[in-house]
Amino acid sequence: MCGIAALQLRNPSLHPEMGRLLSSMMCQIVDRGPDSAGLAVYNTPGLVSAGTSTFSLLGKDQGMVPEAIEASLGELLPSTANALVRALGDTTLVTAAVGTGLLAKAITETLPTATIIGRGEHVAVMKGVGHPMQIAADHGLESMAGTQGLSHTRMATESAVTAGGSHPFSVADDLCLVHNGSFSNHATIRRELKRQGVVFDSDNDTEVGARYVASRLQQGDDLETALTNLGKVFDGFYTLVVTTADSLAVVRDPIACKPAIIAESDDYVAMASEYRALASLPGIETARIFEPEPGKVYTWSL
Template sequence: MCGIVGLFLKDPKLEPKLGAMLTDMLITMTDRGPDSAGIAIYGAGDGKRAKITVQSADPDADFRSLDADLKEAIGKPVLMLVKSTHAVLEVPVDQMEAARTALAHLRPQVKVMSAGENIEIFKEVGLPKDVAARFEVSKMGGTHGIGHTRMATESAVTTMGAHPFSTGADQCLVHNGSLSNHNGVRRTLKKAGMTFETENDTEVAAAFISHKLKEGAQLGEAMEATLTDLDGFFTFVVGTKNGFGVVRDPIACKPAVMAETDQYVAFGSEYRALVNLPGIEEARVWEPEPATVYFWER
């Protein structure tokens, strides 16, 4: 079991409340996944700055003077915001790859959670309410976001095993289910140049979609390909810089409920996760069909 929540806002008036709405939804899904929790929030980027969200097991040591060290390495200004075990590093967008390379040398033990113009990912072991509070998710605004509560089956309960997984700039994926051919797909993707941080099946699904997008596929096409190439049980929710997608395997035993109004598109593993959204009584509520790709882009 696992819990997934997602929100794609159509009404800019709701954007300041995105984090608060997602936090409420995430906590409702605690009993589907009390092991760890994570959230990906897409803020409005300005096209000039990129954000690298990093995680450390020893934040006091690792984040001390990290902004200054990184600035010296790339020769450009760096802004750092530390939130508990995570730090968001803002760099000029054309320096993102240089900053990542420098980071790997400066702090090899630090893990990159996400990188991109809009995305920030925060995830940790623990109850969803504690994870959300630790990163002050409820204070965050944004255009769309995805949250996950994990009940681990395929790999260990660790920070890196928590969802969402990000395997490309501004991309992320969360998963309810388990994949049976992930080792084979991982080998193929490694040969194609993708890199992996964990032995987790979901990371393979994320990398599979990132690889398709890198090859030039549209979001819908990349998600469609999961239906033929990935074997196992899955409900995936995918985020990109400007999009939000959902796909379920043909057996569709992992639950999924969606709601749409003029203001938002929402996803929940259960209807319980959606009950406090504004206007839910009048929303169009439905279960996504098996083996059918749904996505929204702005």
């Protein structure tokens, strides 16, 4: 059992409230997954900025002080990159005015043992082990602005309790996936993806789902088609939420074993594992509230 809370803000006047609203939602799903947690926030000032790429690295200690990492990156990147390295909670953020491919290569050369947990031009990803609300507080979630937010509280079933095994899994630019449930055939799909050259960072079954979606998008699927194809290939009980730079998607398994509730209004789309996580959202009394149908992919774009 895990908890999911996701929020897409359609009304720009609510963007400054993103962190406060997501934190309030997250507080109501802690008992569904008390051992670890993760966050993804989009277009948050101070974490991402126009014309730059941001990488999130697991842990605040990378074996080098930030200034040394910046110096090393500076030798590998164009002089205009202006690489910046900083710790946020138990996460290291690396930002530079270059494309994600070039920055990924420079980070790998500088920090060969680092685990990349988020990448893109719009997203910052944070993970940790411990009480989910403490993890949110350590990263300063409540004060963050943004266009979208995604949170997950984990009760580990398919792999160990580690920060690396926490959700969301972000394995392509601005793409994040969280999962409540379990995939019964993930080992078979992992082997097939490995044969295709896909590299994994954890033993978590959710990472297999994220890598599969990223692979389908790379092959030309749109988000809805990628998740439809996932439903044809993956066995198990699950609710998935996937976010991109400007989209949010929800899908449940064909018998809807795992809970999900959605609130939709002109101002926002919100999804949570339980209604109580939605109850304090502004205008909830007039929002359209519904449970997603089994096997149906729902998508929304900003």
